[in-house]
Amino acid sequence: MDAHTLFIIDDEETIRDSLAFALESTYTLQTFETGQEALAVIPKNPPDLILLDIGLPDISGIEVLQQIKGTHPGIPVIMITAFEEITTVITAMKSGAYDYLVKPLHMDALEIVIANALETVSLKKEVKGLQEQLIQENLPCFIGESEVIQEMLTFVDTVAKSPDTPILILGETGTGKELIASAVHHRSPNFRSNFVTVNCAAIPRDLIESEIFGYERGAFSGANPNGKRGLIEDAHRGTLFLDEIGDLSLKAQAALLRFLETGEFYRIGGTRKHHVQARIVSATNKDLEQMIQAETFRRDLFFRIGVIKLEIPSLNERRSDILSLATFFLEQFNRKFSKKVTTFSEQALQAIMTHHWTGNVRELKNIMERGVLVAKGTTLTPGDLGFSEKPSNGSNADTMFAPLTTDGIDLPLLRQEMDKFYIKESLTLTNGNESQAAKLLNINHHTFRYHRKKCMDTDQGEDNNQGDGS
Ligand SMILES: Nc1ncnc2c1ncn2[C@@H]1O[C@H](COP(=O)(O)OP(=O)(O)OP(=O)(O)O)[C@@H](O)[C@H]1O
Known part of the structure; x- marks a missing residue:
């Protein structure tokens, strides 16, 4: 690991030299005679710690300290004072100094103060990093692919x-x-x-x-x-x-x-x-x-x-999110109840996809909680979810979805085709009246126009592709 960098700001040459002599084998040092010189370097090259004389010739050490704390509050500053003048020391500590030492300096004491200050800073950084990581890892997850x-x-x-x-x-x-x-x-x-x-x-x-x-x-x-x-x-x-x-x-x-x-x-x-x-x-x-x-x-x-x-x-207006939400809750409640429910039966899937969700995501979440809790095997049935085992009358449930085989299906394409089909049907039934068509599909006008435009865009894309090929 690179050595910590220390700035020594003191107008007395003998002090600068003796500090440099005592500390140069452990730290990377830079020395300054005036506060202004140091303040000019800190923004470009901030050190890990600063030793700062209170009685400087240009601007006072207290003022230098206050400027450093204003721009770089994380750098620990140890004040060096010629005599223990209590009011100056209090002002320094109130302005954010880490500690103070009185001249003549005892190098052993100085080394202990520096080591403690650097350890405090690194612990603070570690705690902050861990806090941020914890918060980021526990960010609430808003599921929705629509x-x-x-x-x-x-x-x-x-x-x-x-x-x-x-x-x-x-x-x-x-x-x-x-x-x-x-x-x-x-x-x-x-x-x-x-x-x-x-x-x-x-x-x-x-x-x-x-x-x-x-x-x-x-x-x-x-x-x-x-x-x-x-x-x-x-x-x-x-x-x-x-x-x-x-x-x-x-x-x-x-x-x-x-x-x-x-x-x-x-x-x-x-x-x-x-x-x-x-x-x-x-x-x-x-x-x-x-x-x-x-x-x-x-x-x-x-x-x-x-x-x-x-x-x-509402969830009914973004039905393409239902499956991803249901799967998310399936995993969540598997973890909560230590269960291993991995799939939905075909009927359970039909029930979820065709249900009218008046309670929106909360209702879906509650149903999934119940389902995972009571499921006996690895597959969720409509009964587990509190739905009737039989497909409801008029839902055409058996014919609405193609059976899922090991060849898989293209779900995004199916959703797109379903949107296209119902948008066209609803416009035909209402003689092109968008707001009535939206009502028929139980979505708001804005969402209807959004889906209609998307269908028109994909139709155009397909036409262009066909044109390219001919
Ligand atoms: N997109 C989503 N992804 C994951 N969980 C969700 C999502 N939407 C809602 N939930 C979950 O559904 C439940 C209800 O959500 P929430 O309390 O945020 O709704 P709300 O609109 O504030 O409800 P209310 O109007 O009744 O106060 C919560 O447990 C929430 O975590």
Whole structure:
């Protein structure tokens, strides 16, 4: 391993020489007579540790220390002082010095202080690296191969980068709003701080403001006599996720708006302003615009929380994700229950692929949990999943899917063909009326147009390829 690099900053030549003599066999040294000279080199070539004289001729050692801590807070700085002047030493330690030594220097003591400082720094680096690795390895996994989900995840990566832009996540219950909120947090620069969740629907309306912003002692009867910090404080430099934001009382809405605009808030019953930096991510499956009409949700707050809006489509609108989600949960629950369920029976697969998922991914997850738990063998049956063993009437289940053989199938192509078939059928049935066609397929207009365009693109691609070959 390369030797650690040390900078010695001292105007006395004898001190520089004696330090160099004592330390040069263990460390790579660079010596400086003035603070300015050292400050010019540090940004280009930062050392592992600095020995810094307090009484320098150009700018004081304390000032040099403060500048180093401002730009390179991780470098330990050991101050050297001619006499133990307590106020200077306190200022140095308050400004972030690692330790101080009084002249004349005892080389044994100096070597111990340097070795300890370097070990502390390397331990801190190791802990930070391990923390980051742990967080990255446990990142919540949002499964979805459909293009809408892939595009949304790319967008999530982009918007997560700004640490404080408010984000509003919309979508039916169980579509994964909380999972996306947590992905935003974990992909943001603030991922080391807390991700704090408040389910606004689960807290009585008259208590919600005090839960989020806290209260001072004696704020209301029944309150904790010592007062209470708000959850917003726990989210400092992190993320506060307000689930079911439509359930916020109007009073809490006003306090939230003030916080979003100024970064400040008051605890209930308090007069002292508190400052917190936290990103607010909100989610709801309610129609907030309708609530604005009914005057139960503030229009100004709606705009403020939704600087970025993410809309997660229902599972029925992205049926191509069902199989990958089911497989993901199969593996997850195999691990949880120490089971070895490896496949779905043909009927179980049909049931999963044709079911109408009103509870979205949560419903699929619950069904898979039950299935893996009760399955007797290695293959999941419709009964294990709580479906009827017989294909439901009119589902054409036997003929809907080609049997899977050891030759395999081209699932992406099958999905593409199925999309194309139903898009065309629905347009024929509705005389080309897109919004009626979308209704027939139980998808929204936007998703319909997206799939229609994709089908047209692949049709064109095929035509071009045929043209090339002729
Ligand atoms: N794409 C996904 N990949 C993996 N797991 C998912 C996905 N979407 C949702 N889940 C899982 O489904 C469950 C429900 O998701 P989540 O709680 O995030 O939904 P929600 O939209 O916030 O629901 P609600 O509106 O009821 O609060 C969770 O256990 C979550 O981990």
